[in-house]
Amino acid sequence: MRDLLTGVTQFQKNTFPKKKSRFEELGRGQSPEALFITCSDSRVNPELFTNCEPGEIFVIRNAGNIVGRKGEADLGMAATIEYAVKALRVPQIIVCGHAKCGAMQGLMTPEAVTSMPEVGKWVSLSKKALEDLSVNPHVDRLTQIVEANIRLQLRNLMTFPEVADAVEAGSLRLHGWLYDFETGKVTVLAPEINRFVDCNVRIA
Numbered sequence: 198m199r200d201l202l203t204g205v206t207q208f209q210k211n212t213f214p215k216k217k218s219r220f221e222e223l224g225r226g227q228s229p230e231a232l233f234i235t236c237s238d239s240r241v242n243p244e245l246f247t248n249c250e251p252g253e254i255f256v257i258r259n260a261g262n263i264v265g266r267k268g269e270a271d272l273g274m275a276a277t278i279e280y281a282v283k284a285l286r287v288p289q290i291i292v293c294g295h296a297k298c299g300a301m302q303g304l305m306t307p308e309a310v311t312s313m314p315e316v317g318k319w320v321s322l323s324k325k326a327l328e329d330l331s332v333n334p335h336v337d338r339l340t341q342i343v344e345a346n347i348r349l350q351l352r353n354l355m356t357f358p359e360v361a362d363a364v365e366a367g368s369l370r371l372h373g374w375l376y377d378f379e380t381g382k383v384t385v386l387a388p389e390i391n392r393f394v395d396c397n398v399r400i401a
C-alpha cells in the first residue's frame with residue numbers, strides 16, 4: 198500500500214511553494230466558478246480534467262452524483278447546495294456523471310448490490326432515470342443510464358427553491374456533463390436537443 202503521507206511531503210516540498218501566493222490569496226476568501234457535483238469514483242478527478250486551480254470549483258461528491266429532490270436529498274447535499282448558491286453565489290452548477298459508473302451499474306443491476314443495502318437504497322433515489330433511456334439509442338445501456346441520471350439530477354436541483362430562484366433571476370445556470378476517464382473526453386448536455394455533445398463543439 199502506498200503511504201499517502203509521502204505524497205503530502207512531496208506536495209509540501211514541490212507543489213506548495215509554486216502555488217504559495219495563490220493559497221495566501223485564498224486565505225482572504227473563496228469565489229468559486231461553479232458548484233461541481235460529481236461521483237466519488239477515484240478515477241474521476243474534477244480539478245485535473247477541468248484544469249482548475251484551488252479555489253475555482255466547489256465540489257460535492259457521492260456515489261453516483263445523486264442530488265435527490267428537496268426533502269429527499271441528504272442533509273449534507275442540501276446544506277452544501279444552499280451554501281454554494283446563497284453564500285458563495287456560484288454562477289453555475291455542473292452535474293458531472295462519468296463513464297463506467299459503479300453506482301449507476303448498481304442501479305441497472307440491483308441484484309449486484311443486495312449485500313450492500315445502503316448502496317441499494319441510495320442508488321434507488323435515481324430509479325426515475327431508468328424511465329428516460331430512449332433519448333440516445335447509439336450508446337450502451339449503462340451510458341444511457343448515466344446520461345439519464347444527469348438529466349434527472351438537473352431536474353432535482355430545480356426543486357431547491359434557492360436554485361430555482363437564482364435560475365429564474367438569470368444569475369445561475371445548470372449544466373450536465375459526462376466525463377470519460379479513458380479518453381479524457383467530456384460531453385455536455387445540449388438542452389435544445391436533449392443530447393450530450395462534444396464539449397469542443399459547444400465551445401465553438
Ligand SMILES: [Zn+2]
Binds near residue numbers: 261262299300
Ligand atoms: Zn460513479
